[in-house]
Amino acid sequence: MTGRRSAHLPSQGPELGTAAPFFPQLGDLAADTTREGRVGVVVTLPGVDSATTYHLRPPGGGPAWSAPADGTTLRPVPVQATHITLLPGRDALYDPRARQGSVPVEIHFEDGSSREGALILTSAELERLYAQTSRLLTAHENAPGETS
Structure with missing residues (x-):
C-alpha cells in the first residue's frame, strides 16, 4: 500500500493485528459483532461529551446505536479492493513443478492505494483464462472503429 489511510481505516495504522485491541476514532468504520457485523461510522467516542459508550450510525444515515466503551x-472494516491490473514490464511465469502460473498484478483499493500481488492459476484456470481472453481479443478486433 502507499501508506495513505482512508478516512475509515482503523486509527492504529498498519501495526494493527488480530491480537491488537481496536479503539476506533471519530469517522472510522467499525463492524459491531453484537449486531451481526453491522457496519457503522463512529460518531461519538466514550469519554467525550459525557458519553459512556461508542455511538455508531449507518454510513448512509439512519438511527444510531451504542457499543461498549471497551470496544470489544x-x-x-478493511478498505475494499476495486480492481486489479497487470503490472507493466513484468512477465507471467509458469512453474512446472507446481503446475501453476503466476501473473504479476497490482491490486487497487477504494482509498486510492494499491499493492502488488500475484494471480496464481492452476493449469485448468490457465486454459479457462486463455479461452476468455481469446474471446475478448476477437471482440476487440471485430468492434467497429477499433484500431490496435
Missing part, C-alpha cells in the same frame, strides 16, 4: 464488540 467492534472490529475494523
Whole structure:
C-alpha cells in the first residue's frame, strides 16, 4: 500500500493485528459483532461529551446505536479492493513443478492505494483464462472503429 489511510481505516495504522485491541476514532468504520457485523461510522467516542459508550450510525444515515466503551464488540472494516491490473514490464511465469502460473498484478483499493500481488492459476484456470481472453481479443478486433 502507499501508506495513505482512508478516512475509515482503523486509527492504529498498519501495526494493527488480530491480537491488537481496536479503539476506533471519530469517522472510522467499525463492524459491531453484537449486531451481526453491522457496519457503522463512529460518531461519538466514550469519554467525550459525557458519553459512556461508542455511538455508531449507518454510513448512509439512519438511527444510531451504542457499543461498549471497551470496544470489544467492534472490529475494523478493511478498505475494499476495486480492481486489479497487470503490472507493466513484468512477465507471467509458469512453474512446472507446481503446475501453476503466476501473473504479476497490482491490486487497487477504494482509498486510492494499491499493492502488488500475484494471480496464481492452476493449469485448468490457465486454459479457462486463455479461452476468455481469446474471446475478448476477437471482440476487440471485430468492434467497429477499433484500431490496435
